[in-house]
Amino acid sequence: MHKVEDLKIWRKSIQLSKSIYLLMPELPKDEKFGLINQIKRSAVSVPSNIAEGAGRNSNKEFKHFLGIANGSLYELQTQLILIIELNLTKNQNVQTLIDACIEIQKMIYSLQQKL
Template identity: 70%
Template sequence: MHKVENLKMWQKSIKLTKAVYTLISDVSPDEKYGLKSQIKRSAVSIPSNIAEGAGRNSQKEFQHFLSIANGSSYELQTQLILLVELNLVDKNKVQPVIELCIEIQKMNYSFQKTLKPQY
């Protein structure tokens, strides 16, 4: 299939996950099992699903996992907005991470359009 390390959107999603972990490191420990935990899971889900899809046997399966990764990216984007809305993190710190998330969403969508299902 695809060598995942060569996929730019996977590389960027690793960068996004690292940025998310850095961003939320200062969030109150009270949020450990709440929003903070959910944000980590969403962020990790993006590169994980891209990788899992890349390792599958068909383009159709790959598209399925790319779709899951895209859903996780929208979930993450919503949670990052909530960080700001709940006054847990300053908007100026969150905005670049949201922009990277949106960039990955666009890359994912464009890449999915290039894949043709194998029947």
């Protein structure tokens, strides 16, 4: 078992989720039950799966949950790109969030290789 609070990858994914939640009120209200809901679920899934994997009994299980977190990151990245493509916000920070997704994806890959 790994202490999740000590994992830089978990802390970065928590920060990413927080940033996502802060961005969501800027999107059109009619997306509340569509894209906004999906983005929030994807964002929360990342640190949640990292935490669940860290709490498991083996590195093999941890690696599996890191894979799930990585899938959620790719989903989130796609949804953020869609926000840009649909011009749903004027917020210039969306690209920064995409960059954060990519950084965490690289961190996950690196951690999976070490496990």
